[in-house]
C-alpha cells in the first residue's frame with residue numbers, strides 16, 4: 577500500500593470516529609486543512625520534475641477527492657443521525673387515547689325535585705329553603721311533638737355537639753320545621769303591613785295572603801337499608817288560609833300525582849294515620865292501574881290538617897287560620913317513576929347508574 581492509500585484510509589477512519597459535527601470538522605482540518613496531510617504532500621511536490629509533478633499530482637488529487645467523498649458521507653450520516661435522535665426525542669404517541677370531556681347531567685333525584693317544584697309552582701306554591709342543622713324547637717317542639725316522643729331519641733336522630741334546645745343541635749329529621757320557619761316569616765311580613773312596626777306579640781288574627789309553599793331538601797335519620805338511607809330527601813307542603821280544608825289537600829295532591837307520573841288514572845287513598853303536628857292525619861298511598869306495580873298500594877306521603885298548636889307556633893290565631901300540610905319522599909317518587917328498587921343506588925355515585933338518567 578502506498579502513502580496516499582494509507583492517508584485516505586486514515587482519513588476515513590478519523591471521520592468515522594467523529595460523532596459530532598465539531599469533531600468531524602477537526603478531523604477534516606488534519607487532512608484537508610492548510611497544514612493538513614494532503615496540503616503538506618502538495619507542498620512537497622515543489623522540488624519534483626514536471627513529469628513527476630504530473631503523475632504524483634494526479635494521484636494526490638484522486639486521494640483528495642476520495643477523502644472529500646468520505647467527509648461528505650460522514651457529514652450526511654451525522655446529520656441523518658441527529659435528525660433521527662431529534663425525531664425520537666420529540667416523538668408523539670398518536671395511539672394514546674385523548675383526554676375525554678364527559679357530558680354531565682342532573683342527578684335523578686334532582687330531576688324529581690325540579691319536577692315537583694314545576695308542578696307545585698303551576699299551582700301557586702312558592703319554594704322555600706331552610707337549614708339542615710336544626711334546633712329541637714323547630715324540628716320537634718314547635719311541631720307539637722312531645723318531649724318523650726320516640727323520634728327524639730338518639731336511635732332516630734343525629735345530634736350535633738354544642739347546640740341547645742333553641743340553637744342548632746341536630747340534623748333535621750324531616751322538612752316539617754320549614755312549616756314553622758316559613759310561616760313565621762310570612763306572618764311577620766304581613767303583620768307589619770297591618771299593624772305597623774308597633775306590632776305586638778300574641779297571635780295574629782288580621783288579614784294576610786294565604787301561605788302556599790313547598791320546601792324540598794335533605795333530611796337525616798339513623799337508618800340504613802335498601803329503602804332507607806341516613807341522608808334522604810323530603811319535600812314539605814303547606815297551605816294555610818281561612819277556608820283551606822281537607823278537600824283542598826285531596827285535589828292538590830291528586831293533581832300533583834297525576835302530573836308527576838303523567839297518568840290520570842292513578843288512584844289515591846288517604847289512609848287515617850297519626851302525626852303530632854296534624855289532626856286529622858292521613859298517609860297518602862297511590863296505586864298504578866297497570867304496569868309492574870299495578871294493584872299494590874304504595875305509600876308516598878304523610879299529610880293532615882295542621883294542628884291548632886302548630887298554627888299558634890306559626891304566630892297565627894287558630895280561630896281564623898286553618899290549613900293542611902304534607903311531607904313526601906322525592907327519593908321514593910324517583911324509584912317509582914324509574915322502576916329503581918334499591919335506594920342506595922342513588923347515593924353510591926356510580927356513574928354507570930347515574931348516566932342512564934341524562
Ligand code: DAH
Pocket residue numbers: 749750751752812813851853854857877878879880881900901902903904
Ligand atoms: N314529617 C313527617 C315525616 O317525616 C311527614 C309528614 C306527615 C309531613 C304529615 C307533614 C304532614 O307535613 O302533615 O314522617
